Amino acid sequence: MHLYIAYKNYSSWSLRTWIAMKVANIPFEETILPFYHGDSLDKLGERFAIPAQVPVLEHDGAIVWDSLAIMEHLAEVYPDRQLWPESASLRTLARCVSSEMHSGFMNLRQACPMNCRSNKRLSKEQLALIQGDLERIAALWAKFEAVDKPEGDFLCGQFGIVDAMYAPVMWRVLGYGLDVSPAFNNWAKAMKALPEMQEWLAAAQQEEWVLDEYEACAETV
Ligand SMILES: N[C@@H](CCC(=O)N[C@@H](CS)C(=O)NCC(=O)O)C(=O)O
Incomplete structure (x- = not known):
């Protein structure tokens, strides 16, 4: 299996699939395509006739694109890893909540781009905008x-797909000092403590790429 992703510091969709595969102990190789620095992602999109977006998974000659489709594919190929929970009712809830992340939370996603290595604070106006999310x-x-x-x-x-889908929300809440709920804080603590999440963070901290528009969205503290 080969996973194409982008900047570990900034690419939230890359983190979702990467962390799901790592925690589920699925072996894969990875290639980073820094799409603000060169045309490697455009070339991948052209080569496979898919959108020029990460993540993309190559597996046994199949090309799977879009994070949720990739994770559904993995759940099918590795049923023993229980990427979705065994209980049908819990699985339904996990699927709905994963899909809600995939298509929603636009205000939070826009106001607080994922940035694993910075601590930032939003203005009052920005905070009001994301309160509903x-x-x-x-x-x-x-x-x-x-x-x-x-x-x-x-x-x-x-740990399963639903946790992976919200992994970047953990970085957003911690990195922008946001307040959700005690239950969320407990979950965020467990997410951050995962050795695989620490591996991702270490790699993000070592990256030299800086994306000005992701950095300028809020004040660094
Ligand atoms: N819905 C897609 C979203 C993928 C996405 O937006 N990826 C961003 C990186 S986090 C991207 O590839 N952007 C490339 C660009 O905008 O040129 C998914 O779930 O995979």
């Missing part, structure tokens, strides 16, 4: 608290 995340975490599920620190007990 933060409240929605708190409500989703409360839903997971209220259902029957296996033991564990993650949304469905064991």
Whole structure:
């Protein structure tokens, strides 16, 4: 398997698939395509006739693009890794909440681009704009608290796709000093402590690329 991703410091969609594969112990090679620095991602898109976006997975001659499709593919190829929970009702909840991340939370995504190595603070106006998204995340975490599920620190007990989908939200909440809920804080602590997340952070900290538009969106503290 070969995973194409972009900047570890900034590329939230790359992190989602990468962390899912690492925590599930799925072996893969990776290539970083820094799309603001050269045309390597455009060339990949042209080569496979797909959008010039990461992540992209190459597996046994198949090209799989878009983070959620990649993770569905992995769940099918590796059923024993339980990327989706075993319980049908928990699986439905995990799928809905993963899809909601995929298509929603636009204000949070725009105001707080993922930036693993910086601490920033938003203006009052920006905070007001994302308040609804933060409240929605708190409500989703409360839903997971209220259902029957296996033991564990993650949304469905064991780490799975739904946790991977919200991994960049962990960096946003910590990095911009946002307030969601105590349940979210417990989950974020477990996410950050994952050795695989620390591996990602170490690589992000070593990257030399700096994207001005991601840095200028809020004040660094
Ligand atoms: N819905 C897509 C979004 C992918 C996406 O927007 N990727 C960004 C990087 S985080 C990208 O490749 N941007 C390239 C560009 O805008 O040129 C997915 O889930 O994979």
